[in-house]
Amino acid sequence: MSRKRFENKVIVIPGSTSGVGKASAVAFAKEGGKVVVSGRREDCGEQVIEEIKSFSGEATFVRADMASRDDIANLINETIRIYGRIDVAFNNFGKHTEAIALIADYEEECFDAHMNISMKSMWLCMKYQIKAMLKQEKGNYAILNSSSISGVGGGWPFISVYSIAKSGVDSMSKSAAQEYAQDGVRVNSLGGGFFDTEMIHTYFEELAKFHGITKKELDDQINKSIPLGRLATPQEVANTVLFLCSSEASYITGASIIIDGGMSSKYL
Numbered sequence: 001m002s003r004k005r006f007e008n009k010v011i012v013i014p015g016s017t018s019g020v021g022k023a024s025a026v027a028f029a030k031e032g033g034k035v036v037v038s039g040r041r042e043d044c045g046e047q048v049i050e051e052i053k054s055f056s057g058e059a060t061f062v063r064a065d066m067a068s069r070d071d072i073a074n075l076i077n078e079t080i081r082i083y084g085r086i087d088v089a090f091n092n093f094g095k096h097t098e099a100i101a102l103i104a105d106y107e108e109e110c111f112d113a114h115m116n117i118s119m120k121s122m123w124l125c126m127k128y129q130i131k132a133m134l135k136q137e138k139g140n141y142a143i144l145n146s147s148s149i150s151g152v153g154g155g156w157p158f159i160s161v162y163s164i165a166k167s168g169v170d171s172m173s174k175s176a177a178q179e180y181a182q183d184g185v186r187v188n189s190l191g192g193g194f195f196d197t198e199m200i201h202t203y204f205e206e207l208a209k210f211h212g213i214t215k216k217e218l219d220d221q222i223n224k225s226i227p228l229g230r231l232a233t234p235q236e237v238a239n240t241v242l243f244l245c246s247s248e249a250s251y252i253t254g255a256s257i258i259i260d261g262g263m264s265s266k267y268l
């Protein structure tokens with residue numbers, strides 16, 4: 001029987017109560033990983049745990065709000081208290097909604113909220129995760145940070161606070177990759193296009209309103225702009241996440257891996 005890819009590995013996923021994080025948590029557990037599921041919504045977190053337990057997988061929910069440094073520190077401490085170590089961190093949370101405006105029209109509070117959640121908290125997660133990994137034996141550790149093609153590929157209009165924060169995520173992932181490569185910690189970022197999740201549909205509704213068109217009209221325009229003609233399923237994204245966090249990707253670090261159905265291939 002073939003060995004499961006994440007047997008005896010501990011995986012922490014801040015932002016795994018829905019969408020890509022949830023699909024990844026389930027996929028890691030199916031591959032033998034011990035998964036710490038996290039987010040603010042306890043009911044959604046418990047549903048993920050139930051799903052994982054239904055196939056006798058191993059998982060625990062730890063509530064954490066990424067707006068709180070104490071919650072971030074507690075999430076990492078709890079992971080180590082419960083499972084004794086961290087092998088993989090998939091920092092998947094991000095703030096995408098309430099982001100649509102012209103750059104001169106943002107309120108300072110909105111700018112700060114996006115930088116704090118999508119960028120600074122990503123750094124805080126890495127800070128505690130790397131420190132924990134460095135205390136363990138030298139090994140094959142992986143950190144994957146959720147970015148976006150709007151961050152990898154330069155500034156996007158009407159959503160610049162998101163785009164700026166995601167550029168920061170790419171940049172800090174590359175810096176960390178260089179600093180910790182010799183310690184056996186690989187750090188990459190995932191540059192997503194459009195994934196079929198709660199977040200994107202809320203964003204599309206806001207964007208359609210901003211442009212004065214219907215959500216259906218916007219959906220059609222978006223699908224036409226994607227060479228593969230559709231959004232990615234959370235499972236398709238999870239497949240890429242697992243590959244990047246597995247030993248099959250042992251020579252990949254400091255990379256922004258794009259998963260966008262070909263959308264950015266015209267200009268990147």
Ligand SMILES: NC(=O)c1ccc[n+]([C@@H]2O[C@H](COP(=O)([O-])OP(=O)(O)OC[C@H]3O[C@@H](n4cnc5c(N)ncnc54)[C@H](OP(=O)(O)O)[C@@H]3O)[C@@H](O)[C@H]2O)c1
Pocket residue numbers: 014015016017018019020021038039040041042044064065066067092093094095096117146147148149191192193194195196197198199200
């Ligand atoms: N969907 C897309 O098209 C797309 C494209 C490119 C990149 N991305 C990125 O992919 C990642 C996942 O998004 P998704 O599409 O899977 O969206 P989603 O279904 O809305 O999931 C977002 C996850 O992040 C968590 N989260 C958000 N704010 C948080 C906070 N303050 N504290 C703790 N957890 C928080 C949510 O948990 P709670 O609500 O329970 O806190 C949820 O588990 C994000 O970083 C997003 O920017 C998405």
